[in-house]
Amino acid sequence: MTQKHSRQIREIFDRLFEAFGPQHWWPARTPLEVIVGAILTQNTSWRNVERAIGNLHAAGALSWAKLRALPQSELARLIQPSGSFRVKAKRLKEFVNFLWTAHGGSLESLFAGSLDEARKRLLAIHGIGPETADAILLYAARRATFVVDAYTVRILRRHFLIPSGARYEDVRKMLKAALPDEVGLFNEFHALFVELGKRFCGRRATCDGCPLAGMPHDAML
Numbered sequence: 649m650t651q652k653h654s655r656q657i658r659e660i661f662d663r664l665f666e667a668f669g670p671q672h673w674w675p676a677r678t679p680l681e682v683i684v685g686a687i688l689t690q691n692t693s694w695r696n697v698e699r700a701i702g703n704l705h706a707a708g709a710l711s712w713a714k715l716r717a718l719p720q721s722e723l724a725r726l727i728q729p730s731g732s733f734r735v736k737a738k739r740l741k742e743f744v745n746f747l748w749t750a751h752g753g754s755l756e757s758l759f760a761g762s763l764d765e766a767r768k769r770l771l772a773i774h775g776i777g778p779e780t781a782d783a784i785l786l787y788a789a790r791r792a793t794f795v796v797d798a799y800t801v802r803i804l805r806r807h808f809l810i811p812s813g814a815r816y817e818d819v820r821k822m823l824k825a826a827l828p829d830e831v832g833l834f835n836e837f838h839a840l841f842v843e844l845g846k847r848f849c850g851r852r853a854t855c856d857g858c859p860l861a862g863m864p865h866d867a868m869l
């Protein structure tokens with residue numbers, strides 16, 4: 649990580665914030681909804697997750713006790729709109745069971761200790777990968793970690809800030825090293841990357857009018 653890279657990353661944030669403004673993430677009301685959403689959003693759009701969460705809400709199932717009591721097949725039926733619903737129902741159940749058996753149902757206990765300790769605990773749960781763990785830690789536990797999603801990787805690669813094939817952990821550490829350790833900043837930056845990815849930097853880049861068009865980039869990367 650050079651000082652130049654660090655400056656560029658901060659410039660990206662400034663440009664995106666100026667162009668898009670605050671994003672008010674995560675789009676959920678409670679830590680429980682953040683966690684359920686972070687598990688359900690794997691490989692699907694947020695719109696589908698909202699429909700699944702709407703079903704859980706309508707069924708009165710949006711509490712840890714209810715999620716714990718609900719049979720897995722019924723949970724799968726309710727979250728069907730989020731896709732891969734049997735796998736995701738299993739993942740939700742694994743999370744809830746772990747929360748109960750290892751932490752007595754307490755998120756405070758699950759998130760206790762250093763960021764690395766809490767992260768290790770989450771990553772040990774079957775079906776929770778680094779991106780989901782970091783989303784839970786940042787948006788439900790308010791811990792200063794960076795969520796490295798596919799948009800973030802693509803944008804950083806096209807702006808020569810990471811090599812092709814960079815590992816998740818290396819990108820996360822690079823972003824953390826470039827920025828002050830502030831939860832609010834990491835929260836906003838991830839949301840801004842997602843907005844940029846949706847509006848301009850998809851599989852095919854639309855650089856015309858993009859807030860980062862004035863920075864060195866190669867849209868073919």
Ligand code: SF4
Pocket residue numbers: 803806807844848849853854855858859860861862865866867
């Ligand atoms: S659309 Fe072009 S300018 Fe914008 S982030 Fe992607 S590569 Fe960079």
